[in-house]
Amino acid sequence: MTKALLVYYNFGEVPKIINKLEELFKNKNIEVKKEEVRLKEEIEIKRQFKKEKKLILNNKINSLKNVEWVIVGTPIVSFTSVPAINVFIRSLPDLKNRKVVLFATGIGLPGRAIKKMSSLLSMKNGKVVSSQVFSSIFEFDSKKLREVDSFFEKFISNTK
16 A cells, blocks of 8 residues: 655644645545654744754654655745754655655745755655645635645646
8 A cells, every 4th residue: 555644834724734635645545644743842933943953853754664655734934934844854764766745835935935845855865746835815714625636636646
């Protein structure tokens, strides 16, 4: 059975998208593991930027054995990805032969968050097969979450 690792920072609308992706993967009979990125010492996001080099993760992935898909989700903060996500990406083992999918939620200049994560992933041999920014000034409802269905179908069907 194919495995998908869903990695996310629990802030804003990110958990709703992760839960929707989990449901969609399971509907395709793909085993899923969710991994919330947490720091040893919880620090508000604004302060994470000043301390990014010193942030220590509470959880780390040591092996990607049997993982085909790595999905990474972050809120957009100060026009980029959350520092805790960046630290997590740097801690990942080699991503060779893994399908990497990125998403971000928020408003602002969304391309910078995806670009930052893609750059960090390239140092881990990660090849991004799809990415998307889900943007709204309102809370995501069932109508907005339909965008996740389209996103999922696009990347799952284009990479078989």
